[in-house]
Amino acid sequence: MHKLDGNCECKKVSFEINQKIQYFSHCHCSQCRRTHGSAFASFIEVDKSCFKYNSGEEELKLYSSSDLCKRVFCSNCGSNIMFLDGTKPHKYYVSVGAINGNPKLPKAHHVFVQSKASWFDIKDDLKQHATLPTSFKNG
Numbered sequence: 001m002h003k004l005d006g007n008c009e010c011k012k013v014s015f016e017i018n019q020k021i022q023y024f025s026h027c028h029c030s031q032c033r034r035t036h037g038s039a040f041a042s043f044i045e046v047d048k049s050c051f052k053y054n055s056g057e058e059e060l061k062l063y064s065s066s067d068l069c070k071r072v073f074c075s076n077c078g079s080n081i082m083f084l085d086g087t088k089p090h091k092y093y094v095s096v097g098a099i100n101g102n103p104k105l106p107k108a109h110h111v112f113v114q115s116k117a118s119w120f121d122i123k124d125d126l127k128q129h130a131t132l133p134t135s136f137k138n139g
Contacts, residue, residue, distance in 0.1 A: 006098040008079035013056030015081070017094065024096070024108040026126075031065045033060075036080055037074075039120035042096040043083070044105065051092050075079050087136035109133070 002021070007014040021043035045087035061075040067085035073079060079137060082097040096105070114130040122128065 002104075004103050005100050006094070007100065008056070008074035008077050008081060008098060009060075010074065010077035010079070013074045013081060014054040015094075015098075016052050016054060017037055017044075017099075018052075019047055019050035021046070021086070021103070022104050026106045026108055026110045027112055028110060028120075029112035030115055030130050031069070031071075032112075033117060035065070035071055036064075036095075036097075038108070039117045040049045042108070043093040044096055044099075046092045046094050048090050048092055051094070092132070 001077045010115040021044045026040045028040045031056040070084040074080045082092050082094045111129050113128045
């Protein structure tokens with residue numbers, strides 16, 4: 001069994017994931033940069049059926065950042081928990097920063113590199129995509 005757990009900064013919201021992670025990305029879009037206050041945001045794709053809140057679900061707030069995307073965060077501390085993609089209602093995109101420990105993750109890739117922060121240089125050898133790769137859009 002592949003089990004991960006995580007929480008927000010104030011620990012009011014906690015959750016667990018029971019599946020092997022197959023998708024890991026670093027998103028450089030302007031929305032992710034603003035909502036995370038960073039050069040990019042890192043997410044794992046999780047089957048909705050494999051995700052469970054252990055506490056604090058009533059503390060969550062949702063923000064519609066586009067017609068299809070909702071951001072989920074703790075209303076107390078502001079920690080980013082995940083985003084929801086309206087085209088994939090059976091998936092959650094969980095913020096890796098909210099995961100505890102040292103999770104075993106697949107090799108990541110960079111998405112929306114065409115809108116990355118001008119002050120940040122990508123210096124790793126991970127694959128880079130100008131927008132979303134076709135396999136993700138269709139997956």
